[in-house]
Amino acid sequence: MKYLKDIMLGGLSLVEGMAVTFRRLFQPLVTVQYPRKTNKISDAYRGHIELTPSGDPKLPHKCIACGTCERVCPSGVIRVQGSKDHAKGLKVGTHFVIDFSKCSLCGLCVESCPTGALQYSKEYALIGQTHWDCVYDLMERLHRAEATKKEAAKATAKTAAKLAA
Numbered sequence: 423m424k425y426l427k428d429i430m431l432g433g434l435s436l437v438e439g440m441a442v443t444f445r446r447l448f449q450p451l452v453t454v455q456y457p458r459k460t461n462k463i464s465d466a467y468r469g470h471i472e473l474t475p476s477g478d479p480k481l482p483h484k485c486i487a488c489g490t491c492e493r494v495c496p497s498g499v500i501r502v503q504g505s506k507d508h509a510k511g512l513k514v515g516t517h518f519v520i521d522f523s524k525c526s527l528c529g530l531c532v533e534s535c536p537t538g539a540l541q542y543s544k545e546y547a548l549i550g551q552t553h554w555d556c557v558y559d560l561m562e563r564l565h566r567a568e569a570t571k572k573e574a575a576k577a578t579a580k581t582a583a584k585l586a587a
Contacts (some may be wrong), residue, residue: 457547469543470522471532473564483564484539485515491531491540499524500531515539515561522548523556 454461473483487504499521504513532540550556 463544463546467542467544467546468527468529469545470525470527470548471520471529471540471560472543472545473518473560474539474541475564475568481514482568483515483561484537485518485561486537486539487513487515488536490534490536494530494534496528496530497524497526518560519557520560521553521557523550523553 473485475482476484485502485504487502489502492500492502501517501519502515503517504515506513529542532542548556
């Protein structure tokens with residue numbers, strides 16, 4: 423009797439599974455063919471942290487190397503260094519190194535920053551094959567991003583000038 427009951431339950435399970443499959447057959451696709459297409463990221467998405475650009479050409483970032491983020495980090499993955507031009511001058515961050523392979527993305531560093539120098543990124547495709555691929559100097563990354571933007575602006579202006587001529 424138990425044998426027949428097991429066969430009936432197995433058959434019922436199969437029918438239920440096929441019903442789900444049949445219903446999904448006529449609904450729109452959910453799968454995105456990444457990397458050719460990407461989904462729109464929600465505004466609430468909290469990616470890895472990055473430095474906030476200041477908008478001032480003399481100071482590309484807002485970090486004053488106070489070390490608050492380094493002290494508050496529960497994973498201990500942040501290292502900040504800074505320098506002063508002279509004794510009474512402002513301290514400016516020179517290196518902001520973070521190891522994302524151990525970062526828990528808790529956001530305490532972003533919340534505790536007194537100058538608002540840190541923000542969440544919208545980037546979600548950080549990859550690496552070794553541990554060292556996950557160690558970033560955020561100041562260097564910010565400088566590279568700014569340089570790329572300037573080069574793109576120059577190329578756009580050059581193309582516009584060629585089209586105008």
